[in-house]
Amino acid sequence: MRKLLIVLIVLLSLNVVFASSTITEGQNGTFVIKGYYESSNASDCTFRLWSGDQQEPESEANRIYQSGFVTVDGLVEDSPSVIFHWSFEWTKNKSYQLTFSFTPLQSYVERTYFIPEHSFSMECNENIQTVVYDEKVSGSYKYPGKYLNNYKKSISYTANKSANPKELKGTCSLTVFDYEKELSADFEYISYITVEFKVI
Amino acid sequence: MKKTLFLLLVALFSMTSLFCEKKVLNGASQVVSGYIGRNVELTIGDYIYRSSNGNKGINLDINNESNNVRYQIAPTQVPCTKAGLLVGKFNLISSTSDITLEISHDKLHNNGGDSVDYELAVDYVIKSDNSTSDHLKFITSTTPYTFDFSSGNGLIIIEDAGIYFRLSEEVTEKGRYESAVTFKLRSK
Known part of the structure; x- marks a missing residue:
């Protein structure tokens, strides 16, 4: 009797599920x-950073993803800037x-990080929106220094979710000044640039 | 009591067999039905979408390249222009044209309170009015559609009307989503 009841209930359920x-x-x-939505394996954003020509390099090797460094080489008085895109x-x-962080110029000389006395500024222009981003920051550091991996000056951009196309492009220039006494063209100086993403 | 239950069981078996397709081995029977007077019936078919692994749910992630329905369900730049993914069918037979059928739906929503809107396209042909062109109507959560058959010649037959699904905005929050599509059949 009980079995019959169970069969009846199962059949009724099946009828509900399958019948029009x-x-x-x-x-x-x-x-x-x-429907369902799970996390996508595909990344939902891509950031590329490169120095040199404005044209984005085709080669993956020339791109710097998310964090990297630009090299100020051949530093002479008439070319104190490095531009990156x-x-x-x-x-x-x-x-x-997007938060751009950068360090002052430094060089690794004889197992010591070398921070020459200099000032610097970084300006960024964002190409698509009409408002030009022109925040300027600067700092001054004296030799002898040490590797300033915890020093950051930040510039933030906010990417609008309703933007169409969903793309921003920008150019930043790092300019070094007041360096005549300390900077030597014999060394390679590097500024480390990091970009952090946050969903807001 | 046992007898009643047994009879109920037999009746249920019979009902189930009425609505199922049969594989023909040595012959088969066909049910013929008819009516006298006013007869209005709307039959809403099963939810027919199944993914390749048998999942009933539609993968709503249109950015996932392995999602093979993403192009069918992705929002279009111009809303309400493409039908989408076939998820169901319905049939309507009416001996009279003084009826209306309203189809509406809410948004897709998950347990976390997130919701997204979608377009429901209905692709149908009224067989009884000698029309050969397909009719495509689009329905969003804010714009239900009412089919008014009053211009017909008295007999309405719609067979295998397709119900198609397409997102009208991108899903960003995780979860299992559901939406109810409601059919309201009314006499005028």
Whole structure:
């Protein structure tokens, strides 16, 4: 008897799941659509940073992803700047904050990080939006120094989620000045640049 | 009590077999039905979408390259222009044209309170009015559509009307989503 009841309940359930529903005048019928969304394996944003030509390099090897460094080489009085470019593309309808951090120029000489006395500034222009980003920061450091991996000056961009196309491109220039006494063209100086993403 | 249950069981078996397709081995029977007077019936078919692994749910991640339905469900630049992914069918037979059928739906929503809107396209042909062109109607959560058949000649037959699904905005929050599509059949 109990088994028969269980069979009956199972059959009734099956009928509900598999049978079409028929309605007539004055009645309502429903149909349920199901879907799911899990985390996508594909990255939802891409950041590229490169120095040199404005044209983005085709080769992966020439790109600097997310963090990297630019080299100030052949530093002479009439070319105290290094220019780098960046692009940021995103696919999802979110707002992202990009924070650019950079260190002052430094060189590794005889197992010692060498920070010459200098001042620097970094300016960034963002090409697509009409408002020009012109924040300027500067700092001054005296020799002898040590590797300043915890020093950061930051510039933030906010990528608008409703932007179309979902892409930002920009150019930043790092300018060094007041360096005549300390900087030597014999060494290679590097500024480390890091870009951090945050969904806001 | 046992007898009643047994009879119910037999009746249920019969009902199930009425609605199922059969594989023909040595012959088969066909049910013929008819009516006298007013007859209005809307049959909403099963939810027919199944992924390749048998999952009933539609993968709503349109940025995932391994999602083979992403182009069918991705929002279009011009809304309400492409039908989308076939998820169901319905049939309507009416001996009279003084009826309306309203189809509406809410947004897709998950347990976390997130929701996204979608377009529901209905692709149908009224067989009884000698029309050969397909009719495509689009429905969003804010714009239900009412089919008014009053211009018909008295007999309405729609067979295998397709119900198609397409997102109208991108899904960004994780979860399992559901939405109810409601059919309201009314006499005028």
